[in-house]
Amino acid sequence: MNAYDIYKLIEFVIFSLYLIFIFLSIQIWFLWKDIDKEKLQIKTFVNEPFFKRNCIYVLFFTIFFIIHEFIEGTNIPNAVIYFEFFEMLGFISIALFSYEWYAVLKTCAYKKSLPQELTNLTKEKV
Numbered sequence: 001m002n003a004y005d006i007y008k009l010i011e012f013v014i015f016s017l018y019l020i021f022i023f024l025s026i027q028i029w030f031l032w033k034d035i036d037k038e039k040l041q042i043k044t045f046v047n048e049p050f051f052k053r054n055c056i057y058v059l060f061f062t063i064f065f066i067i068h069e070f071i072e073g074t075n076i077p078n079a080v081i082y083f084e085f086f087e088m089l090g091f092i093s094i095a096l097f098s099y100e101w102y103a104v105l106k107t108c109a110y111k112k113s114l115p116q117e118l119t120n121l122t123k124e125k126v
Contacts, residue, residue, distance in 0.1 A: 003078045010084040017091040024098040031102070034109040050104060057097035064090035 068086040071079055 003081055006081050007084055010081070010088050014084070014088050014091055017088070017095050021091070021095050021098055024095065024102050028098065028102050028105055031105040031109045035105065036110065040108060050100065053100055054097060057093045057100070061090050061093040061097070064093065 064086045068083045068090065071083040071086065076082065
């Protein structure tokens, strides 16, 4: 496999991770609308493992993108593969971060089969 093929494979993975992140963000938005904010307990979000994992994801995201920017300006042979690899690792950490939030918010939301925006499709009579 040559450098161009590896580059294209990493670009495909980055694009897929970006789509996963968009999907999870939309799901989080729908879940957040279904959560009763008066009954929401802060203990759900402030437990130690959840907080530690989120801090690790943010730290990894930051480190990977800093390394990505440093490598981008160097004259290392096949540097494009290295900085795309660190960009991919950064997007993996973003996707894991959003999945953690989705998993926690899903336990807090009351169950609905579909979002209100999709079930309220009747036309208004003029």
